[in-house]
Amino acid sequence: MSNKENIPKLRFKEFSGEWEEKYFGDIYSFLQTNSFSRALLNYEDGDVKNIHYGDIHTKFKSNFYIQDETVPYINQDVDLTKIKEENYCKEKDLVIADASEDYKDIGKAIELIDLNNEKLLAGLHTYIARDDKDKMALGFSGYFMQTHNVRVQMMKMATGISVLGISKGNLNKLELTIPQKQEQEKIASFLSSIDKKINQLSKKDELLQNYKKAMMQKIFSQKLRFKKEDGSDYTKWEEKKLKEIATFFSGGTPSSTNKNYYNGDIPFIGSGKINSDNVEQFITSDALENSSAKMVNVGDLLYALYGATSGQVAISKIRGAINQAVLCIRSEENLAFLYFWLSFKQDNIISTYLQGGQGNLSAQIIKDLKINLPYIEEQTKIANFLSSLDTKISQNRKALEETQKFKKALLQKMFV
Incomplete structure (x- = not known):
């Protein structure tokens, strides 16, 4: 462990003192996961859902709410009787992807915030890390695992050539610098509000894109026509x-x-x-x-x-x-x-x-x-209408990008 002063650059004013240095293994213990392939999963029905490591890389948010994510079920004919109850995921667990084809995703983790009373397992190429000692506040670890310090350590620990891997033994050696639980809660709450804004802007982008696509379909199929200033129709296209x-x-x-x-x-x-x-x-x-x-x-x-x-x-x-x-x-x-x-x-x-x-x-x-x-005047009205939609899309995306950059800066300044 280092001898540097363990105080973040940006901090809530009610907190002071240095953060505590710990190893990952001091806080977390690992639980058994399964190795079910994609072929044993489906998106239609089942009693138990399953986290696949590929979804951690490409789909799931770092702070995981099961009702907001599309998670596959394990097929009904798969025997789950040998899986112990303790190995089912719990809220506050970290699910870590132990394999990746590139360094930027090796050891990528999600924290399970809300499971909505659903049964969930972690599957192929994943680890479940559980805070049995209750050292971490709900929501804090999901952000902590994204920080530059943790990501650099992960990349240094990765082994392999075409496919990279990271072992439980190496993960246990991760050096963590953490505040007391009350400060963790404040940080997690604040960053969660930023994520909420990002999610709102992302959903707005999707809605605007879908609306534009629908309007273009109606316009160019001539199901929607613009009219002259006096309300009369333009000539036939x-x-x-x-x-x-x-x-x-x-x-x-x-x-x-x-x-x-x-x-x-x-x-x-x-x-x-x-x-x-x-x-x-x-x-x-x-x-x-x-x-x-x-x-x-x-x-x-x-x-x-x-x-x-x-x-x-x-x-x-x-x-x-x-x-x-x-x-x-x-x-x-x-x-x-x-x-x-x-x-x-x-x-x-x-x-x-x-x-x-x-x-x-x-x-x-x-x-x-x-x-x-269409007649040139109708062309102009169509172009102006669609251009106005593009402007709204562009403005929303700019706000989204700025909020994402703001979050990235916070992750650098609010953690040691």
Whole structure:
């Protein structure tokens, strides 16, 4: 154990004095878990639920409320008679994933806050750690196990090559610095309020996304129509091919062997950066003149033809040059309307023209797409409405990101 002063940088004013140094094994004891595979689990029915280590890595929140999580049942035909009652999960238990393919998730833990009187077991590649000595306040350990100090120790203890593991023996050697229980309770309560805000913003994001998707479905199927200012209907939508209403061009890549072509002042926009306001690569004016790279302006419609972002569309936020993986679309029609229509059609385009989601699109495919086109004034109303939804989504996501950053800073400052 270290000799440093064990006082956090940020603390509630009613508490003072140093935190106490303990080993994980001084507080927790391990209980037996099962090794049931995914094949023995289902999401329909059962009497006992089961925590799989993969769900700790990908789904479950660090402070676990069973009513808020989707937890699989153990199949009814699995024999559970040999499992002792003491090995069923209890509230305040830590369930720790003992295996991972990367360091950032090794030893990832959840604390069971509320089990809603349901029976729960911990399964394959998990440990149950129980505070039999009642040293920890409910909710504190779930946050404590996320702290930088604990995570660094976990990563150092991990063994293995392709799959990392961590042993109970090593976990028992984890060095913990903890306050008295009353201070733990105050910290857990405060951080829980931050988590509540994060959950609210996350749910709002999901609701806004689903609402936007539903509205786009109604708008582009013409089940929902906008009206003129006097309340009368706009004219019937007209089917056209995109090539009838727009012009198209893609770019190219300057020779990578010519050093004079790179590190210039012209942003070079690849297919993965069409929706970004900054890029990593820049080219020179010589590169632009001596290659197929072409300039696009702020407000141009950019469409990704190649790579992992195939089918994505964006309105350019910067003036720069594009390569051959990006298609620029210009039109006298409302470009924001075309942007939303192409976004709406993305999944359909990929499933129709890319086998298994793999491969590249072509400019000709996009030019030949058929679009039902409303009168320009209705296009504008549609674009404005959907843009307002995007603004709300963006504002909510910004608030979510800021709250998540705030929590991360608190985890660094409120713990030793």
